[in-house]
Amino acid sequence: MAEIKRVQVAIIGAGPSGLLLGQLLHRAGIDNVIVEQRSGEYVLGRIRAGVLEQTTVDLLEEAGVAQRLHEEGLIHDGTQMSFGGRRYEINFRKLTGGKTVTVYGQTEVTRDLMEARQSEGAATIYEAADVSIHHFDSRPVVRFRKDGAKHEIACDFIAGCDGYHGVTRASVPAAAIKTFERVYPFGWLGLLSETPPVSEHLIYCNHPRGFALCSMRSMTRSRYYVQCSLDENAESWTDQMFWDELRRRVDPAAAEALVTGPSIEKSVAQLRSFVAEPMRFGKLFLAGDAAHIVPPTGAKGLNLAASDVRFLARALVEFYRDRSEAGIDHYSARALARIWKAERFSWWMTSLLHRIPDAGEFADRIQRAELDYLFSSVAAQTSLAENYVGLPFQD
């Protein structure tokens, strides 16, 4: 016999979307539980995004979890691009009237949210097996097994925050959902190391051998990526092979300044653009990677997850506080309008900076012309800067 619990909102997935939504709802007095298939340590062990838009920082402040972010996060007022052996600067602060981004790892955001949730006594069920969702067009129910026992949660709403491979989007009837997808014909081989970053800025490199990115998580922890083929295996790369390849792709000053060291983590990520429409199905809402994926070139994945959560948390607060369904009725359209702009920007950055296999000489020349235009046009740089730091919310 299943143990039955009742909450207002059941959240599936304890990634950044689920944890942030849970925290915002908890602070608004909305009873919620998070059901996560992995352990807390596993979730914290995932190395992912690191660049936060100001709107994401504002939302983390609203959730009461921004103290360490303000102490340890690195404010970046621009970024750099290397092309043809030269380095170019895109100054966000000047181009956008003062806007910046903050470098603070997704792992740290997750840790801060988990600790806040634990200290405030809000419930998270880790290591939930066989999670399934039911009746989300009427009286939603979540079922799972934990330590061998069956559990059931009855709720008003389900928030599907369970990422690209999760169960919530997969539970929607195929006829009710439309998906849009582009899988890029290359990947990123990433390496994390306890070494100081090569520059105080991120450096995006377009090189004939392929794209490279010099990024960071702190002033002592660096994250580097090189474009690789889709079938690349991270284990077949020694650290030395990675550092040698990175040095070949960055500009000479960066190659000279690069401090190398043993890797803490090395992995290959596939690059994909994906959107599922709509994001509401009766009393089920999708948020974050459950509904969309962007290639990481535009640093938008985590920020988009946060912007979905912002729309959804406000809609649910409006529902419970004001008895208004306007917010939940508009959730999908509002979220998707922002998502498609980020999809466009991420696709554009990806197309601009990578070697596209078999694209041909014409495409190479167009890419070169586009970079020349970018580095000579304030309007083009402003467009890049505005999209990178995050477009303003329309509400």
Ligand SMILES: Cc1cc2nc3c(=O)[nH]c(=O)nc-3n(C[C@H](O)[C@H](O)[C@H](O)COP(=O)(O)OP(=O)(O)OC[C@H]3O[C@@H](n4cnc5c(N)ncnc54)[C@H](O)[C@@H]3O)c2cc1C
């Ligand atoms: C390898 C990698 C590298 C990335 N690098 C960057 C980057 O550099 N920059 C950037 O902006 N973005 C990056 N991203 C994207 C960014 O990390 C995501 O956009 C962000 O994690 C989305 O958060 P989320 O909470 O929506 O989804 P997730 O972080 O995927 O969290 C979903 C959670 O749901 C859980 N779950 C899944 N299925 C179930 C189930 N059936 N039942 C219960 N729980 C379930 C998962 O275990 C997970 O904890 C990267 C993503 C990956 C995968």
